[in-house]
Amino acid sequence: MKQKSSALQARRDFLQASFSIAGAAILGVSCKSRSKAGNAITYRMGERASVGKLVYLLTEASWKPVLGQGASARVPHNRFLLLNFSVTNSGGDQVAIPLLSLYDEKGNSYRELDSGEDIPGWMGLLRMVSPSETKAGAILFDVPLTSYKLQITDGADLENELVAYIDIPLQMESDPVLSEPPALPVKPNQ
Secondary structure, eight states: OHHHHHHHHHHHHHHHHHHHHHHHHHHHHHHHHHHHHHTOOEEETTSEEEETTEEEEEEEEEEESOBSOGGGOBOOSSEEEEEEEEEEEOSSSOEEOOOOEEEOTTOOEEEOOSOOTTOTTBOOSSOEEOTTOEEEEEEEEEEOSSOEEEEEEOOOOTTTOOEEEEEEOOOOOOOTTTSSOOOOOOOOOO
16 A cells, blocks of 8 residues: 555656646746747837838828728728738848737737728738838728737747837827818898
8 A cells, every 4th residue: 555655646746846847848938938029129100110131111000980881891899900011021031921910008919800801902911022022001900999019020930030019009080071060051130
């Protein structure tokens, strides 16, 4: 019975040590990526944002309550945020422009939508850029109305990926149709 008890204890000790090592490894990996993102540069919208060999330029952010018209109109769950930007490859090899994500002040992330319907100049999902080439277009998000950071990367694998952010402040465009109240009709004196 003592042999069974000591064998059982040895197995428990081994499993506890294995879980401790695995936990430390997982913690080390998550801390590594967290510190990499924590050291990332944040650019303002309209600035050239360099990440590795890719140079991003976010030129416009516009909020849309709906895309398209009539019965085929796309209605968002929250609100559509349309981003117009360009990416230049300053390296010597062809690079894939990765799918992008937005982050809010609470750390929630939102992936760009995978449908380009009713989006003029949609970038698409498979985006390759050759050396010295610039690609321009638009991407779309369905997000709550607030300020965001656009996470941009160099397109490398996760272990070697470089990350930066572009601030997207909350700015609402005025609707030119509604910018001035309608004129009231003037009644002639009787």
